[in-house]
Amino acid sequence: MTEIKYYAAPLEGVTTYLWRRIHHEIFGGADKYFTPFVSPNANCRFQTKELDELDHNEGLPVVPQILTNSAEYFLWAAREMYDRGYREINFNLGCPSGTVVAKRKGSGALADPEALDAMLEEIFTGLPKGMALSIKTRIGKKSMEEWPRLLEIYNRYPLAELIVHPRLQTEFYRGHAHREILSDTLRDTKHPFCYNGDVFAPETAAEVLAEYPSIDSLMVGRGLITDPALLRRLHGGAPAAREELRTYHDRLYEAYCVRLSGDLNAIYRMREVWNYLSGNFRDTEAFLKKVRKAKTRTDYLSAVDHLFAEGEMNPCPLPPAGK
Numbered sequence: 001m002t003e004i005k006y007y008a009a010p011l012e013g014v015t016t017y018l019w020r021r022i023h024h025e026i027f028g029g030a031d032k033y034f035t036p037f038v039s040p041n042a043n044c045r046f047q048t049k050e051l052d053e054l055d056h057n058e059g060l061p062v063v064p065q066i067l068t069n070s071a072e073y074f075l076w077a078a079r080e081m082y083d084r085g086y087r088e089i090n091f092n093l094g095c096p097s098g099t100v101v102a103k104r105k106g107s108g109a110l111a112d113p114e115a116l117d118a119m120l121e122e123i124f125t126g127l128p129k130g131m132a133l134s135i136k137t138r139i140g141k142k143s144m145e146e147w148p149r150l151l152e153i154y155n156r157y158p159l160a161e162l163i164v165h166p167r168l169q170t171e172f173y174r175g176h177a178h179r180e181i182l183s184d185t186l187r188d189t190k191h192p193f194c195y196n197g198d199v200f201a202p203e204t205a206a207e208v209l210a211e212y213p214s215i216d217s218l219m220v221g222r223g224l225i226t227d228p229a230l231l232r233r234l235h236g237g238a239p240a241a242r243e244e245l246r247t248y249h250d251r252l253y254e255a256y257c258v259r260l261s262g263d264l265n266a267i268y269r270m271r272e273v274w275n276y277l278s279g280n281f282r283d284t285e286a287f288l289k290k291v292r293k294a295k296t297r298t299d300y301l302s303a304v305d306h307l308f309a310e311g312e313m314n315p316c317p318l319p320p321a322g323k
């Protein structure tokens with residue numbers, strides 16, 4: 001049995017290039033970091049925010065992700081990534097957001113398997129030689145019955161790996177990941193298989209891997225933003241210490257202050273991070289209220305200082321329900 005690999009999932013607005021470097025330096029551990037999606041269009045030009053994601057990853061194992069409904073735009077982006085030295089990219093067929101799905105992108109593409117098949121055919125025909133492509137997918141749009149046909153389509157192409165988040169588009173992040181599809185999926189897939197969904201603690205990872213030993217890799221998203229030491233814990237290492245979390249927070253906040261103009265933009269970013277990171281402490285309602293109200297650096301840091309000085313730590317950090 002080959003050793004299991006652990007990946008950091010992409011979270012738009014959270015797992016930025018700044019986050020990746022800081023996370024890697026403090027907590028290490030991800031065999032691959034996937035970028036939040038870049039969304040190529042007819043302009044054939046990446047936005048500044050997208051270029052940041054592609055151009056600041058020296059020394060890190062980063063896989064850029066593409067979200068589109070067009071093989072032509074996909075191939076343009078793939079060539080740009082090839083020219084920047086990337087040899088593996090990822091196709092987002094999982095995003096459940098209403099605006100994305102309405103354009104038949106992300107998990108919206110799953111609603112029309114024949115069109116998806118045609119798009120993949122064109123993409124694999126035109127992909128630069130030597131460029132590996134993985135897919136990150138949900139298991140359908142509205143019904144679990146869609147999954148066998150989608151898997152059949154994925155089996156027709158030489159994917160580097162198949163990353164599956166077993167929820168339907170319509171479920172967003174509600175309920176539980178449908179782990180029950182894994183037995184049939186692992187039997188039928190022709191690709192290296194990565195499981196992604198609701199792994200928030202080493203015990204859950206151990207449970208999934210014991211039940212489905214042919215899984216090749218595990219991807220963690222919300223669990224890793226809640227507990228940045230999660231990958232280290234999955235390798236048998238120590239949980240995050242309070243001082244470590246403080247250093248992680250300060251470096252991230254200061255990096256956003258430098259990159260984004262004005263106090264408020266950095267605070268907005270940190271609000272999203274705190275939605276998850278607050279899971280490391282007990283009784284954080286008052287703290288989160290203060291962070292949501294903070295408009296200045298002074299107010300923001302005073303709330304954070306208080307939490308780190310007085311907050312009781314939670315030994316089993318969990319992300320907020322339904323987020």
Ligand SMILES: Cc1cc2nc3c(=O)[nH]c(=O)nc-3n(C[C@H](O)[C@H](O)[C@H](O)COP(=O)(O)O)c2cc1C
Pocket residue numbers: 009010011012013014035036037065092094095136165196197198199219220221222223323
């Ligand atoms: C705020 C947020 C942003 C996300 N952005 C992306 C994205 O850009 N690309 C992507 O493939 N998935 C994205 N996802 C989905 C995650 O990568 C992951 O598949 C999902 O959270 C399930 O894994 P988890 O249970 O470990 O969190 C996002 C999820 C959240 C909550």
